[in-house]
Amino acid sequence: MATPPPKQLVLAASSADAGVASWDLRTGAEEIRHRPCASRPRALASVADRFLAAAQAPPSGSNSGTVHFYHWDKPQVAVKSFPAEPIRALIADQEGSYLIGGGSNGNLFLWEVASGELLHTWFAHYRAVRCLTLYDYLLVSGSEDGGIKVWDLITVLDEQSRLEAQTPYLYSFNQHALPVTDIACFLGAIVVSSSEDQTCKIWSLSEGRMLRSISFPTSIDSVALDPRSHVFYAGGRDGKIYVTAMGVDISSHGSDDSSILGALDDHSKGVTSLASSTDGLLLVSGSEDGNVRVWDTRSQQVTRKFKHSQGPVTNVLIVMPKRVNVPPLHPLRKLCSANGKVETRSVILPRPENDVPIPGNRTSIFMERYFDELQKYGGSSRLFDSGLNTQNGTHSQQGEWKGRYLELQDLFVHEVLDQMASSRNP
Template sequence: MAPPQQLVLAASSTDAGVAAWDLRTGAEAIRHRTCASRPRALTVVAGRFLAASQAPAGNSAPIHYYHWDKPQVAVKSFPVEPIRALIADPEGSYLIGGGISGDIFFWEVASGELLVQWHAHYRAVRCLALYDFLLISGSEDGSIKVWDLLTMLDEQSRLEAKTQHIYSFNQHALPVTDVACCHGAIAVSSSEDHTCKIWSLSEGRMLRSISFPAITDSVALDPRSHIFYAGGRDGKIYVTAMGIDVTSPSSDDSTIIGALDDHSKAVTSLASSTDGLILISGSEDGNVRVWDTRTQQVIRKFKHSQGPVTNVLLVTPKRVNLPPLQSLRKVCSANGGSESRAVIVPQPENDVQIFGNFSSDFLERCLDALQPGSSSRLFESGASALYGAPKQQGVEWRSKYLELQDLFVREEIVISFSQHMSWFLTD
């Protein structure tokens, strides 16, 4: 059986469409038109289709859906405001958008319903990331906030919460440009203040701040270890170890262990394969590079357009017959309306309903997490401490969890750092 096709995707802020190249052959598979998206505004919905938030053009800033085998837009939705950042959950049940006003929008894909909308930041939301039931948002106001989705999706919990967010990080001095999460409940953020910062999502604190020679606009994590890549405006991709000191915040350039250099302008977007062996980079020079992380060599070169590349992804498409895609609603139905405005391209007659499309996996996990005595939620006790007095069981579980978490992070980072320093020095 032939291995599944992997596609390298790239989009631009100019109307150059979304290009898709076959990773194995290097041939361009398709180019979706039209598309002009800003950084962090292109996402894949569980491998089934693409969603891209468009840069504002006049009074219009729609979200486009694309099928894999059709170059034209399948659905155009018109939110109440331009969406600056866009992601989907792993099951493809929800789309989450960060608006230019600082609001966050949470849509159900199957129905198009806007389930909840809340004001998250004082300025535009620039980036979003998910870790289990946690949503991490970064903003032009320099702040990073961590949200408990189970709380945000439940109206009563939101009303009872003292603060809607679990954590608010304000150590960045300038706008946050990107954020990514990895195992061990660790998040890495980049900013226009020339730093990347490493955060503990379980403890709600900064573990490390690393300074760079240039502004970093993008980050990608190596899933094999505690190494991340930071794309700089000087055209370099900095290979960075997270460091071994997790006991107190520190600032140190010594963990930058190398640089990948093949772009002539700023590196705007990065994406890593699930095994960490492939890194994709997009740049303002209009080029896309595919890197072998073991040899640190470019193995594929693609030219997207004359304009800047703002988004790159590496995906394995699921070519299935979809039920008609629904446009995204403008307002929550609970607020007294379900207004939507969309242009929907007719779908093939053989479209079939996909069972499980209504977020069954996510909802089952939510129900499990809400069961009395459950300890499956990473942030259960942290949220309880913020929103009210935690039960004794939650206190005991949190104490045990933090002990294990601290041991895990320390051992993993020390081992990873040692291995990669040895690998880099001997390469």
């Protein structure tokens, strides 16, 4: 007897206290609804598909907010946490070992999920952190101040590395004129950001510079990438989802709005959140009109319509719940420890998210080479260990591994960029 395919759910949350709704992607049937929940955009995260985390919007006039954990099979909150400041953006690493939160005062927080321990907190932006994305040991944050910063977690978490670094961040980008609303990584080497300034910008993480700026007729509040091609979707405040070709040409700069290939149009108000399936065949959109749409990206037609609430939909996710016995969850702590210092511990390196190869390029070859080099330098899955024995030269080996990794990433991004340019100019 054939094993039924694992269930995929569409999740949606609202800034109104309407809970987290879920629907079966295959049948369209509504599943359990988690209550209470009132979350702003980018504040809902699936933790390795084992449970759900949602940062709550603070009550009007309050400067405090909570983070809720929910189990898949129970509608009520499993654990409540009370961070030092309201969390505006929340993400988990691929393994579900760590949560990273962006605060309303511009701080970043890194928690260990298993213990709830706050491993590190640091000042990142002058205004609230609106969005986050994570790839390997690189964390990218976008803010209401219009800035984007790229953080090397090795440097952030290692005191010696912080002392030696010229700046606490790897790169700082300030080309957006208004608040940054969303960020997404394309194969780790390229980042797409959206902003209220009616542009999306494309960045190279290996070169630390902007590659391209694309103009839109409206402010863009959300982006999602198609893992099969060099296309991304941009959710506009006019209710349209713009299908946009990256068209990265490393020999040119400046603004270019000719890459807008078309638009998906079925929402009556702004599109606040987008999520793409891992195979790129489905796109889910959430809107201020309170509705959720599931799109077939090949036909560009709506295949399912869901009504969430009277309030705006602020977050949508596609998840494949793992109904496993999760160890008891612990509240996220406000402070690093009793004495305010980070305890000695290891941080696990998230595995690269390159499950879907892109036809025509040698992505898998570069990633295989990366893993080979990682093993040579003893990297295994460890990103940082504050208990390294410097007398035996372990820090030196770590530095060599990091340098080699950056070289490989540089080769990798040029491979991707060259092919994008050649695809535009056959």
